[in-house]
Amino acid sequence: MSRTVIAGIIVAALLATAVAVPAAAQRGFGVQIQGGYAFPEENKHRGGPETGFGVFLPLAGRMSLSFEFMRWTVRSLGSPGKLYPGRIEISPVAAAVRFEFLRNQFFYPYGFAGVAFVFSRFEIGPVASIPEVKINQKIENGFAPYLGFGARLALSPALSFTCEVAYLARTAKAQTIFDDMNSGISTEDLTANLRTVFLKFGLQGRF
Secondary structure, three states: OOHHHHHHHHHHHHHHHHHHOOHHHHHHOEEEEEEEEEEEOOOOEEOOEEEEEEEEEEOOOOEEEEEEEEEEEEEEOOOOOOOOOEEEEEEEEEEEEEEEOOOOOOEEEEEEEEEEEEEEEEEEOOOOOOOOEEEEEEEOOEEEEEEEEEEEEEOOOOEEEEEEEEEEOOEEEEEEEEEEOOOEEEEEEEEEEOOEEEEEEEEEEEO
């Protein structure tokens, strides 16, 4: 599924939700910028800084609908039967329902659960092989559960500081491609563990 199709689905969902939410509740519309760190579950991967932004639309009661766009890079150390040494660029687009457990003037703890479509691109590092053989690997894009919990601390009626712990449960199909000048192209299927825990901090504005 291409990035254009995914973006179209997200825009359509945003418009449909905006129409469905009563006009009086639209004042709860919010935007957020965030940054943090990604901690891969795979012990042969090394995490890195995560950045992103999101939008929030109010639903009934203490619930809201969020759309998030995130990006981070993982360094693969390489392991037999897994990804070779290299760099993985991961860019999920997530939609989730959030529920605030408590509401007062300053502190808003919440939990969320949803799904993300994860774009992944692997840039393989130097690989030892004979000159006649070129080796490459690719990771498939796909869906994954996305969930977590966090808290919003109100700095003013319109501006809040947020802190979240989130989990992306993504296991992706991958493929090693051998391009042999003598025998042609052959492939080998494998699985890439992209499951990740995040610690994220952000600033959220509500209108």
